[in-house]
Amino acid sequence: MDVDKHAEELASALGVDKTEVKADLENLLEYSVPIDEAKQSVRRKHDGGGGGSSPTPESVDLDEITTDHGNVTVTARVLSVGTRTIRYQGDDITIREGELADPTGTISYTAWRDFGFEPGDSVTIGNAGVREWEDAPELNLGDSTTVAMADEPVETDEPIGGDRSLIDLEPGDRGRNIEVRVLEVDSKTISGRDGETPILEGVVGDSTARLPFTDWQPRSEIEEGADLRIEDVYVREFRGVPSINLTEFSAVQPLSDPVAVNDDAPRLSIAEAVDAGGMFDVELVGTVLDVRDGSGFIERCPECGRVLQSGQCRSHGEVDGEDDLRTKAILDDGTATVTAILDRELTAEIYGGGIEAAREAARDAMDREVVAEAIAEELVGRSFRVRGSLSVDDYGANLDASAFEPATEDPAAVASDVLSDLREPAAATDGGADAASRGGER
Incomplete structure (x- = not known):
């Protein structure tokens, strides 16, 4: 996109300095405001909306956008x-934001x-603008x-x-309501956009899953063991998994009935877990093929906690390292592989x-x-x-283990059973279709 050309045209039409117009455009485009909407905003700023109005665009179905x-x-x-507040050009x-639907599909909006x-x-x-958000089109209402x-x-289903x-929450969801039990909560202070900011972090659960959360306006109702309905999150x-965020507009209400929480993590084949793109709590069964470099008796940077290489931290240079234990085990179940990362406590149990x-x-061994x-x-x-939090990126799949114990079952058999369970609904559907087809032939 040639911002310079758009700025020159606007500046000429408005009779104002091109540099100022270009800066205004770039500020708007930085937040993914469509160029037409950005130009209209700049035009309104400098001449109160002159330049005429655009004709109403043709009506389209959502799946056509x-x-x-x-x-x-x-x-x-x-x-x-x-509803939430964002910081834009220094102002709150x-x-x-949320979702719209018609008979053809859905689309998010801001x-x-x-x-x-x-x-x-x-x-x-x-006259809603269209921009890209989370790799999909989104309507921009200005x-x-x-x-x-x-x-x-x-009409919509x-x-x-x-x-x-x-289990149904995905990154990019807005305006969601959940009923959960607070499983873990920790109060901390971070360096936010307005200086030192107190927040709450922890884990919530229901009968389907567990997920991390952050409350940016710490509430007294959020305490360990509390059963809550939380609206507008x-x-x-965050680290490859969905993370729930509460804002000043979120509403928290105690529930009279307890929320059922599943103590077991879903057990998946490694391939299925990796294909999901990341899970906060999952159980995998596999055979350890190898222990990767960077395992065992390691040194960490005292400043950032990164593992040192030959006494060097990639961020802080040469430092006096702090000793630690870690294991990076390559786990395979016949469908895919994942690196299980075991912390000091789990590694100490294995090492003895x-x-x-x-x-x-x-x-002794020098x-x-x-x-x-x-x-x-x-x-x-x-x-x-192995049970833990799975993240997947361009470098592979890593499982930060919270539990690690010998398996009595065969990993390949476990993976096969999981995949068979996944195929059964499809097979039933295909079988029904085949039967219908054969019935038609008769």
């Missing part, structure tokens, strides 16, 4: 409405002012957008409102001793690698059940 559209008009059902701005619609309303939205109640209700189970990805024992062994070799002898070729 792509990021190539500039502006569109849609008639849709409001599925959810969430309250936005509304509204830069309150248009007054609620979940369940059928609305016609005119000052030039019009919203009116539709003449007839818009999508659920109205934001109620979801934890948004979800973003803590840091002092490892230090003594390394000193080689720190003897610890990793001893760990490899205990693990390689044996099957284990």
Whole structure:
């Protein structure tokens, strides 16, 4: 996109300095505001909205919208409405965001002012901008957008409102409501955009899953063991898994009935877990093929905690390292592989001793690698059940283990059973289709 050209055209039409116009455009584009909407905003800023108004775009179905559209008009059902505050050009701005649906599909939206619609309303939205968000088109409702109640209700099979189970939450969700039990909670202070900021972090659970959360406006109701209904949260990805975020607009209400929490993590084949793109709590069974470099008796940077290489931290240079124990075991179940990362406590259980024992062994052998070799002898070729948080990125799949114990079952058989369970619904559907086809032939 040639921002310079757009800025020059606007500056010429408005009779103002091009540098100022370009800076205004770049600020808006940085937040993914569509170029047409950005130009209208800059035009309003400098001449109060002169330059005429754009004709109302042609109405389209939601499944027709792509990021190539500039502006569109849609008639849709409001599925959810969430509210939060963002910092934009130094100012705090309250936005509304959520999902819309029509018979053809769904789309997310961000509204830069309150248009007054609620979940369940059928609305016609005119002159909405289109931008890309989470690799998909999203509607951008600004000052030039019009919203009116539709003449007839818009039919959709999508659920109205934001109620979801934890297993159904995905990064990018906004305006969601959950009913959960607080399993862990910790109060801490971080360096935020307004200086030192107190927050709450922890884990919540329901009958379907467990997920991490952050409360940016610490509430007294959020305490370990509390059963709560939390309305208007948004979800973003943190370390490869969905993370729940509470804002000043989130509502927290104690529940009279306890929330059932599943103590067991879902057991998946490694391939299925990796294909999911990351899970906060999952159980895998596999055979350890190897123990990777960087395992055993290691040194960490006292400043950032990174593992040192030859006494060097990649961020802080040469430092006096702090001793630690870690294991990075390659786990395979016949469908895929994952690196299980075991912390100091789990590694000490496998090694049969803590840091002092490892230090003594390394000193006697004059080689720190003897610890990793001893760990490899205990693990390689044996099957284990591992539970923890799985993250997947361009460098592979890593499972930060919270539990690690010998498995009594065969990993390949476990993976086969899991995959068979997944195939059964499809097979039943295919079988029904085949039977119908054969019936038609008769």
